Every structure is written in structure tokens, then in C-alpha cells.
Amino acid sequence: MVKLRLETLQAINVDFFDNLWAEEDLQKLVTPRFGVVPSFESLLSDLRRIGARDLGQVAPDALAQATDTGHD
């Protein structure tokens, strides 16, 4: 499980995003749930699993190929 800390996000905000994000924006990311997104922390956990999947040579934008394959 990824553990998000406000301090980490604040440091990234300063070092990488020129302090673009307000404190209250960052605070939302460590809130268990807000808006349409259940939890940023759980999303990151899901993304770790997705990132570990071996998809072979599948291209990132294979809409036409996928559709064509389906109608072969």
C-alpha cells in the first residue's frame, strides 16, 4: 500500500511544479475521499498493480487495431 504524506507532496510541489498548487489542493490528495475520486492513495495502489502487468508489445493507442481485430 502506498502511503501518501502531505510533506512529500509539498516538496514535489515546490521542486517540480513551481509551487503551482495551493495547500488546500494538496490536502485533498491525502484526504481519504473527495469528489468523484474515492481515494488517491487507493488509485496509486491500483496503478502499481496495473504498471506491473506485462502487456507484451501492445501499443498505448491501439483503437483501430483493436476494432479491426474484433471484426475479423
Next chain:
Amino acid sequence: MTEWRSIKTIAAALEGGNRSAVEIISDCIAAAERTNPSLRSFITVAADHALAQAAKADTRRKAGRVLGPLDGIPYAAKDMFETRGIRTTGGSRVLENNVPERSAAAICMLEAAGAALIGKTNLHEFAFGATGENRWAGTVVNPHDETRLAGGSSSGSAAAVAAGIVPFALGTDTGGSVRIPAALCGIAGYKPSYGLISLDGVIPYCWSLDHAGVLATSVEDLELVVRQIAKLPSATPPGAAPRVALVNGCENKCDASVHDAFLATKTHIGRRGATFGTIALPDQSEARAVSLTIQLAETLAYHGPNLASARDRFGADMRGGIVMGQFLSAESYVQCKRVLSTYRRSFAQAMQTFEFLLMPTCPITAPEVGTIDVDIAGQTIPLGSALTMFTSFFNLVGAPVIVLPVASPSGGLPVSVQIIGAPGSDAQLFGVALRLESVCREARF
């Protein structure tokens, strides 16, 4: 629902000379203005524009130059569709004074067909959300029960049709935004195959998953409109004994009224000769993560540059989404786009032996305004997750979907099913939906 609200009956009144387009559209404008303080379905009512369009339609009709079945028919468009000379806000204070110089392609096509745009409908800000709550423009409530939500994000479009203000409306759908409000408001809705209806001139939310769509009171009306704005071949008559796909146990993730209505509809369809088989969909939490990651990254790319100048004018949901997109990695975005490719391939293959997939549209009926979580089948789920539970996957695979209201066992709030086709099978799906619509209406408990 009164009969005059369908395109067919309005067209008959115009053809018969019983009413002029100006009279009909004046009534629509009056209904929009009368109901808006409570329903909040419109952000802008374009009365002068609509009456000018109506006058032109009447002139054409008198001269025997009727443009087609939509000439003089009123409609509304979600405020994501750009409209020349008419304010287009995206449901956001960020664009509260935005008056475009051009119209979206779908609006142009409807104008060429003679349809009269009466106004721009309310939505979840920039289409980011499934409830239709909007602090700046007001929250759209459900015409069936004004203590409940209309659903979103095309909330105003659905409410305007369900309230009988207009016979049809345009919407957009990135994770269920046409289908959810159509279901909660008890009307028909259509999300096409990816790319079938042009998004040119529509404010982007997520290029990879955005679909333009239509909401109307019937499948017949949906098809009539879609034929004006997309290249849809003639519908193939469905087979007498269609092979229907189901997802095992999905009805068990629904509340009791949806569960019962879905099973009754399935039984009714089976009695008419359909046979059933099952398909598996990917793990729900994985598919949701894929969808969210693509949405958040793309909405950041589009709206991020406006942050510096308009930070305080974005609503809470949008700002939350944009900041979250900022902290996702490029690798995650690309990997999710690759997973999306695999979903599309496997779904197309799974659907090869079926005419359509039958599922509930939403696991719940319209929730009360202010609902945060819902309890379904012993689990507490955030409202947004519940509403999109059965819809968002079909944006990932770009499949066409038509939602149909079905008879509710309690006779209370609307309940809906969705029929889903393989990508590119829109014409066949309309053939199936036209037949199923009457079957669904006949289903009784």
C-alpha cells in the same frame, strides 16, 4: 409524459397546420423559464435565437421547403457544445462570459436540419462528475422527485427532456454522463461508438473517452436525431431469437428495485425468444483506475493552463481532479492506455457471438440531493462510484450503448437497462433497441 413531447407528435402538429413552430417553441421557452428556478436544467435560455429559428422554419413550411423531420423541432444542448453567439460555459464560472464565434459540428448539423436550439443545459462542471451537482450554476434536480438528483454529468439535458420541455437534447458521455441521467430521469439515451458523432467544437474533458450523445423520450426519436448528426447505416432487423450476453451476477450489486426490474426485463426478453450466455468483464477496480487515470491526466492537460488565471473560479471537484492528474506519472498514463487497448480487443472478441449485452444502467434509482455514500448489497460505496459502476467500462472500449426505461416493480422512481453492442454496431443496436423498447414497456410485475 404527454404525447406532444415526442418529435413525431410535434412534427405531426406542424405538418397538420395545427400549430406553428413559433407557437411550439414559445411554449418550450415558457416551460424552461417556469421550471428553471426549481429544476435548474438550463444555464442559458436562448429565447431570441430559438424564436428566430422557429420563424424561419414556419416560413420554409409555408413555402413548401421543409428541410426534413427535424425542421421546426425544439431541442437543447449541454453547455459543453459551443454555440455561435450564445454563451457556452461548460457549467463553470471559468467560462461564464464565453461567447464562441463558431458552433460545434453537431449543432451545425441540427441547424442545417432546421431544429431550433432553445437553450444550453446545466451540467456537472466541465462534465467532471456523475451527480449533476454544481455550486455555480445550481444543482439539477429530478423531474420525477425534486428532492432527488437528476444524475450527471448531462443532468440538465436529461431533466429538460424528462420534464417535457424539449423532445430531445445533446449530451456528452465520458464515463456514463448521458446514460446515468437518462436512467435516473426515466428517458432513453444513446452513447455511440467512439468517434461516430463528431466532438468538433465540444469543450474537451478527456479526448480518449469523450463521446457525444443524445437523450430523448424514445428510441425512435434518438434514431431520428442521430441520423442527422452521424453517418448511421440503415438498421438491420434483429434476428427473431437474438443471442444476448449477460454479466454474471451484476444484478446482485443493485438495490432491490433495480434487481427486480432487471430480472423481470430479462425474463420478458427470454419469453420473446432470446437466448442467453455470459461474458466476463475486467476487474472493476482496475477498470475504474484505468478510466480515472486517463481522465485526470487529460483534463489536467486541457484545463491546467487556465489555472494560473482562473484558479479560484474552478469548483472543488475540478480542482481536486486537476491536482490529482498532476501527481500521476507519465508511465501510469501510458500503461493505462495500453490496458485500454487490451480491453477493446477482448471485448470485441467476447461480443462476436452475441447481438448485444444486457445490463442495468445504474445499480440505484435517483438518490436524494446531498447523498454522499450509498449502501448496496451490504457495501457502502461513494455515490459517484455507484452511479458509474456499470457505465464507465463501455467508454473504455468505445462500444455503442442505448439505455431504456423499464417498468419498475414498485412503480416509483425510474429504472433503466442498457443494451450494449460491439464497437461499430450502432445501426444493428438501434434495430434491437426499437424492438426491445416495446418489450420493456410491456414488462409488468
